Amino acid sequence: MKKIQPIVQTVVIGAIVLSLTLACWFHTPQAYSISERSELKQFPEWSSEAILSGKFMEEFEEYAADQFPMRDTFRAWKAFVAGKIFLQSDNNGVYEAFGHISETEYPESVDSFTHAKNTFDRIMANYLNDTNRVYLSIIPDKNAFMADESGHLSLDYDAFYQKWRDYCHETDVQYIDIVPLLELSDYYRTDTHWKQECIVDVAQTLAEAMGTTIPDDYVTHISDTPFYGVYSGRYALPYDADTLCYLTNEAIDGMTASERLDLENSREMPIYDLEKLQGPDPYETYLSGPLSLITVENPNASSDKNLIVFRDSFGSSVSPLLAQGYKSVTLVDIRYLSSRNLDAFLDFEGSDVLFLYSTMVLNSCKDTFK
Amino acid sequence: MVFSGIPFLFYFFPAVLILYFLVPKICKNGVLLLTSLVFYSWGGPSYLILMLISITAGYTSGLLLEKFDHRQPLRRVVMWAVAIIDLGFLAYFKYADFFIENFNVVTGLSIPLLRLLLPIGISFYTFQILSYTIDVYRRDVPAQRNPIDLAAYVTMFPQLIAGPIVRYSDIAVQLKSRTHTFQKTSDGIRRLIVGLSKKVLIADTFGKLIVAFRDSNEPSVLFYWIYAIAFSLQIYFDFSGYSDMAIGLGKILGFEFLENFNYPFISKSVTEFWRRWHMSLGSWFRDYVYIPLGGNRCNKPRWFFNILVVWMLTGFWHGAAWNFIFWGLMFAVLLVIEKLFLLKFMGQSRVFSRIYVLFFVLISFVIFNADGQSGYWSDIPALFGAGNLPLYSADALYYLKSFAVLFALALIGATPLPKKLYARIKSTRGGEIAVGIAEPLVLAVLLLTVVAFAVDSSFSPFLYFRF
Known part of the structure; x- marks a missing residue:
């Protein structure tokens, strides 16, 4: 045994290293990781400048990790070891509880709160006047329903909401509380977002608070494509897919949407872009995903009011419902469009304005709100 | 690289x-x-x-x-x-x-x-x-x-x-x-994989806890102690892991490098700690600075001066900042105190001796890792509740629970217990066969786990690179 063991050990480990080495050297690089929803680094370009500066090597390190053969399998094994052997409460901030995957939203960012307040203040001071009615509503992230009970870190949500209530009180903005209407099952199990079919009451509450009404009768369309949300890839271990639904009725069917491309041009787009169901993020089905400036027109509206929604991705799925109570709804994402020259694109006169943000975005906006 | x-x-x-x-x-x-x-x-x-x-x-x-x-x-x-x-x-x-x-x-x-x-x-x-x-x-x-x-x-x-x-x-x-044999290669592979595991699975994971501590806005006494212990373990597993890898790679290439660590956390005096921690640096300063200065073959004031110089330089070698100099000087003071009288009493209680060493080593690493002077002026008092810090916080309890298994593994791994256990099992005929079969498999699993962590994580340089 004494003589054989070192040979066996050398051969076993040598075979593993050799196999992985050959796989690294000769496997075909992938362009995109579906599970991680990100583009993968490609082999860096050679140049004497890149080599001398160390840029080539830096990029090669990223390439080697990104393009590692069976990357998803290795990531799953890592998640298993971290969760089931080291018994860590989360894996890279992502955890599973009550049949849902979520991401820890912690700690509270005071800088983000200040930055968000300053941004909203500036928008109101620069563009709004007495003809506008202004509303603010906060969408809780899933941790609000999961973290405490499952023993994970989370924001002090009551204090968080109260700070925004106080802000609204100080600035004459009407706060619309939708938190009591939501529960964990209103969110996808593998994604951060809420389900459109579960937020009809939320849309009605928002509409009523803004002085309009919307119906509650819809046809629910269920997508055949399994929906693996943003967390399923990050969780890395196998997890059942969600089902994505979208709601229609006569009013929604009659709506048109367009994305503003620049000062003069815009392009038509569907309310529900069904091609996105096959894409990397099926949630982009709702108003085509993260776009900076979208307008939804409702020609059948009984009202001639317009609504401008400052929003994050949660706004994409609720806006078609809200649009039933307005002649038009314009969605502005100030993560992609600077809030400093909005009057070049938008006429604020007489519009209702709604700031509708999730806790996650409000708590991390210090580097994203422009 | x-x-x-x-x-x-x-x-x-x-x-x-x-x-x-x-x-x-x-x-x-x-x-x-x-x-x-x-x-x-x-x-x-x-x-x-x-x-x-x-x-x-x-x-x-x-x-x-x-x-x-x-x-x-x-x-x-x-x-x-x-x-x-x-x-x-x-x-x-x-x-x-x-x-x-x-x-x-x-x-x-x-x-x-x-x-x-x-x-x-x-x-x-x-x-x-x-x-x-x-x-x-x-x-x-x-x-x-x-x-x-x-x-x-x-x-x-x-x-x-x-x-x-x-x-x-x-x-x-x-x-x-130099010779190249299967025995040497196999020993080198074992050492390399053990070093990789220490670095990637333990030190880097503790690194995430350190980041969480620094990001936390709920400081507490408990969290400061968790940080102090986690950082001490991180730097030990990082650096000794690197030394294991170096020794393992050397063996695969036919070389025999001297050991650099010998379970320093079981030391019963600071003097012993420095015979077990970064041994190659300690012996370098001993042979090329301390002894040429006169070592201990001189009067006491000169002897203590020699100790002070060597430890100030040892601290300064680790980094161009005051915290490293204070870190070195702290050890100089402890070594002088031990040589004056404390060593005589150390042998009387193994428990006390070890608590004393671990306490000062933890404190030393808090100084070592301090971010600027304000860092250790605030970190060390915080360990004792200064500034009306609460005893514990939600973060502290969460991370304690989340890292409990890793702490247990690291604390056991920092003692000779696993090595003794390995030797004892191997000392019997049946045990030798079992180890012979299990070891390649365990090493293979460890290697694949290290690769999995490396693929999953972002780039994490070795702590000792900055020196």
């Missing part, structure tokens, strides 16, 4: 092995030199020339020291010339900004800082070249006449950038002739 990264494990090292074992024996040091230069240049080759100048100075000095064998004044000049060149580079690249900053503070001037990038491994290879020159000067070893062999010794990639500080005298014979 880090040993635990994909580029090293599956691009660089396999290529080195293929080349190394394909070429005839006479060319092996050449291959080692060339591949080590590639390894060193990986992050950008701008400082390669600096290392080559140091090597050339060391090589030339060796030849001159032998040539002037009977002319002692000239030999002294040569030895000091090399010391000035090497320490000059080290002082300029590592310490210039520290001196300028402090000069500005004292004089009120505002001399601009140089903001130089620290050449990787300069603290390690400078000490290796110095030890070679001094050893030749002392006639402890003959000068190396083959420049490739000397350059291969200095640049040898397993130990180039984070030690251990391999003495020329320890591997001079191996540079000429």
Whole structure:
């Protein structure tokens, strides 16, 4: 045994290293990781400048990790070891509880709160006047329903909401509380977002608070494509897919949407872009995903009011419902469009304005709100 | 390039092995030199020339020291010339900004800082070249006449950038002739994988806890202690893991490097701790600074002065900042106290001795990791609840629970218990067979787990790279 063991050990480990080495050297690089929803680094370009500066090597390190053969399998094994052997409460901030995957939203960012307040203040001071009615509503992230009970870190949500209530009180903005209407099952199990079919009451509450009404009768369309949300890839271990639904009725069917491309041009787009169901993020089905400036027109509206929604991705799925109570709804994402020259694109006169943000975005906006 | 990264494990090292074992024996040091230069240049080759100048100075000095064998004044000049060149580079690249900053503070001037990038491994290879020159000067070893062999010794990639500080005298014979056996390779593989596991699975995971501690806005006494223990374990597993990898890689290439760590956390005195922690650095300062200063063969005040100088330099070697100097001086004070009277009492209670060592080691690493002076002025009092800190917080409890298994594994792994257990199992016939079958499988699983963590994580450099 004494003589054989070192040979066996050398051969076993040598075979593993050799196999992985050959796989690294000769496997075909992938362009995109579906599970991680990100583009993968490609082999860096050679140049004497890149080599001398160390840029080539830096990029090669990223390439080697990104393009590692069976990357998803290795990531799953890592998640298993971290969760089931080291018994860590989360894996890279992502955890599973009550049949849902979520991401820890912690700690509270005071800088983000200040930055968000300053941004909203500036928008109101620069563009709004007495003809506008202004509303603010906060969408809780899933941790609000999961973290405490499952023993994970989370924001002090009551204090968080109260700070925004106080802000609204100080600035004459009407706060619309939708938190009591939501529960964990209103969110996808593998994604951060809420389900459109579960937020009809939320849309009605928002509409009523803004002085309009919307119906509650819809046809629910269920997508055949399994929906693996943003967390399923990050969780890395196998997890059942969600089902994505979208709601229609006569009013929604009659709506048109367009994305503003620049000062003069815009392009038509569907309310529900069904091609996105096959894409990397099926949630982009709702108003085509993260776009900076979208307008939804409702020609059948009984009202001639317009609504401008400052929003994050949660706004994409609720806006078609809200649009039933307005002649038009314009969605502005100030993560992609600077809030400093909005009057070049938008006429604020007489519009209702709604700031509708999730806790996650409000708590991390210090580097994203422009 | 880090040993635990994909580029090293599956691009660089396999290529080195293929080349190394394909070429005839006479060319092996050449291959080692060339591949080590590639390894060193990986992050950008701008400082390669600096290392080559140091090597050339060391090589030339060796030849001159032998040539002037009977002319002692000239030999002294040569030895000091090399010391000035090497320490000059080290002082300029590592310490210039520290001196300028402090000069500005004292004089009120505002001399601009140089903001130089620290050449990787300069603290390690400078000490290796110095030890070679001094050893030749002392006639402890003959000068190396083959420049490739000397350059291969200095640049040898397993130990180039984070030690251990391999003495020329320890591997001079191996540079000429070394054996490659399955036993040695297998031992090297085991050591390499154990080192990788210590670094990637334990140290890097604790690194995330340290980041969470720094990001937390709910400080508490408990969280400060968790941080102190986690950082102490992180730096131990990081650095000893690196040393294990270096020793393992050396074995695979036919070398035998000396040990650098010997379970320091079980020490019963600070004196013993430093015989078990970063042993190659401790012995370097002992042989090339402490003993030349007079060591302990002098009166007590001089002896204590020698200790103070050596430990201040040890601290300063770790980094150009006051916290490193205080860190070194703290150990100097403890060592003096031990030598004055404390050591006599240490043997009376093993429990007390160990608590005493662990307490001061934890405190020392809080100073070591402090971010600027304000860091340790706030971190250390916080350990004792200063500033009306709450005893515990939600974060502290969460991370304690989340890292409990890792703490347990690390605390056990920092003792000789696993090694003893391994030896005991292997000592029986049945146990030897079981180990013979299980070991390759366990190592394979560990290697794949390390790869999984490396693939999943972002780049995490070794802590000792900054030295």
